[in-house]
Amino acid sequence: MSDQSRRPRRPAKPYRRPKKDPVRVLAFEALRAVDERDAYANLVLPPLLRAARERGDFDARDAALATELVYGTLRRQGTYDAIIAACVDRPLREVDPPVLDVLSLGAHQLLGTRIPTHAAVSASVELARVVLGDGRAKFVNAVLRKIAQDDLDGWLERVAPPYEDDPEEHLAVVHSHPRWVVSALWDSLGGGRAGIEDLLRADNERPEVTLVARPGRATTDELLGEEAAVPGRWSPHAVRLTEGGEPGAITAVAEGRAGVQDEGSQLVALALAGAPVEGRDRMWLDGCAGPGGKAALLGALAAERGAVLLASEKQPHRAGLVAKALAGNPGPYQVVAADGTRPAWRPGSFDRVLVDVPCTGLGALRRRPEARWRRRPEDLDGFAPLQRGLLRTALESVRVGGVVGYATCSPHLAETRAVVADLLKQFPDADLIDARPLLPGVPDLGEGPDVQLWPHVHGTDAMYLALLRRTG
Numbered sequence: 390m391s392d393q394s395r396r397p398r399r400p401a402k403p404y405r406r407p408k409k410d411p412v413r414v415l416a417f418e419a420l421r422a423v424d425e426r427d428a429y430a431n432l433v434l435p436p437l438l439r440a441a442r443e444r445g446d447f448d449a450r451d452a453a454l455a456t457e458l459v460y461g462t463l464r465r466q467g468t469y470d471a472i473i474a475a476c477v478d479r480p481l482r483e484v485d486p487p488v489l490d491v492l493s494l495g496a497h498q499l500l501g502t503r504i505p506t507h508a509a510v511s512a513s514v515e516l517a518r519v520v521l522g523d524g525r526a527k528f529v530n531a532v533l534r535k536i537a538q539d540d541l542d543g544w545l546e547r548v549a550p551p552y553e554d555d556p557e558e559h560l561a562v563v564h565s566h567p568r569w570v571v572s573a574l575w576d577s578l579g580g581g582r583a584g585i586e587d588l589l590r591a592d593n594e595r596p597e598v599t600l601v602a603r604p605g606r607a608t609t610d611e612l613l614g615e616e617a618a619v620p621g622r623w624s625p626h627a628v629r630l631t632e633g634g635e636p637g638a639i640t641a642v643a644e645g646r647a648g649v650q651d652e653g654s655q656l657v658a659l660a661l662a663g664a665p666v667e668g669r670d671r672m673w674l675d676g677c678a679g680p681g682g683k684a685a686l687l688g689a690l691a692a693e694r695g696a697v698l699l700a701s702e703k704q705p706h707r708a709g710l711v712a713k714a715l716a717g718n719p720g721p722y723q724v725v726a727a728d729g730t731r732p733a734w735r736p737g738s739f740d741r742v743l744v745d746v747p748c749t750g751l752g753a754l755r756r757r758p759e760a761r762w763r764r765r766p767e768d769l770d771g772f773a774p775l776q777r778g779l780l781r782t783a784l785e786s787v788r789v790g791g792v793v794g795y796a797t798c799s800p801h802l803a804e805t806r807a808v809v810a811d812l813l814k815q816f817p818d819a820d821l822i823d824a825r826p827l828l829p830g831v832p833d834l835g836e837g838p839d840v841q842l843w844p845h846v847h848g849t850d851a852m853y854l855a856l857l858r859r860t861g
């Protein structure tokens with residue numbers, strides 16, 4: 390007879406159904422969609438929140454918490470992975486992705502929010518029971534109890550190498566960015582530790598919602614009447630909503646007279662429109678227009694000057710979005726679905742041309758919490774020929790004396806200065822012009838002639854702009 394069989398049997402604990410917490414379940418579903426379907430959090434979350442509100446499961450506070458849990462968990466995934474790895478006895482790649490999502494959500498509640506420890510652990514274990522089952526909930530409980538033994542600073546000291554030994558890896562773990570991204574951002578930014586740390590920190594903050602009052606269609610005064618609205622920092626057409634809110638519910642936005650647009654994007658359109666050109670100024674081209682934010686601002690600016698905008702976009706469904714963004718534009722415009730590297734127009738047709746080219750988006754990490762983990766250094770090679778092709782066509786499309794704006798929402802040097810330098814070699818009849826005076830009042834624009842904006846310096850996305858004039 391074994392020892393066990395001689396022990397009196399303990400009465401089994403009565404089975405208790407797990408408590409289903411709609412906020413955590415929804416956050417988990419959003420994380421699974423991001424992982425399994427390569428979905429974008431900013432696209433996946435709104436319909437889930439809407440459905441929860443319609444079911445009566447959610448109020449505004451629940452929606453805010455679910456959003457914070459999803460965005461915070463995704464942004465800080467690199468840091469949390471390093472901490473979770475220190476608390477499990479197998480490589481993270483051997484932990485099932487849904488289990489890892491529950492652990493990351495729990496780690497975020499423990500280390501990145503003010504939710505009390507016991508509530509964070511018990512809510513995560515309940516979530517695990519609902520979505521993973523009781524067996525794996527025990528594992529989740531054990532790991533989260535280990536994580537709860539220290540705070541974030543304590544964990545970072547343990548899991549990140551000292552800055553002096555390996556600065557890039559230290560910053561990658563502490564500020565939750567892939568190492569190659571830290572390295573690329575630092576190359577572009579230059580300077581010492583303080584600047585890059587401020588930038589990485591800014592990438593982890595929720596950006597304010599910024600509106601543009603499209604000239605001739607809405608005024609900033611109209612938008613400043615909204616709750617917690619303040620003027621933009623740099624663009625005369627910008628209004629910031631300091632408490633976020635629902636921009637779609639604002640009348641001017643719903644009517645397309647205003648839109649949601651980062652000030653960096655507004656500055657790109659304004660600088661191109663403001664660049665001096667001699668003689669004719671009637672034909673403007675946006676060669677990569679989808680979904681149409683810059684085209685809508687350019688269209689309104691063109692209308693004020695009696696110019697016509699042609700907005701061209703390769704993907705038909707995105708050309709449809711451009712048409713929607715431009716509907717009601719006060720002046721003439723046309724939207725076409727066309728490949729910007731094989732133009733359907735004659736060379737030299739335009740006085741001003743914008744190419745806001747497809748890129749890695751490393752300048753907009755604040756908005757796309759999962760993007761940093763999805764991007765790979767090889768993506769740069771994929772974009773390189775297209776970026777060069779689009780800039781070449783833009784230079785061919787502008788008349789002598791006209792201006793081309795080359796823009797990216799990435800500060801990666803391979804997508805910015807390297808592209809412009811290559812094209813200037815191939816296309817000797819073009820000169821860079823100083824973009825800085827065309828962004829009046831904006832400080833810290835570097836040595837020029839191109840411009841790189843930064844989240845931690847300007848509060849904008851890290852937009853890049855080079856302005857080129859065709860000389861022959």
Ligand SMILES: C[S@@+](CC[C@H](N)C(=O)[O-])C[C@H]1O[C@@H](n2cnc3c(N)ncnc32)[C@H](O)[C@@H]1O
Binds near residue numbers: 677679
């Ligand atoms: C960075 S986005 C432009 C954003 C836009 N300027 C705005 O402010 O809303 C780049 C766009 O270029 C489009 N694109 C990609 N390849 C293209 C090509 N060969 N010709 C024209 N557009 C292209 C993409 O579909 C994408 O919509």
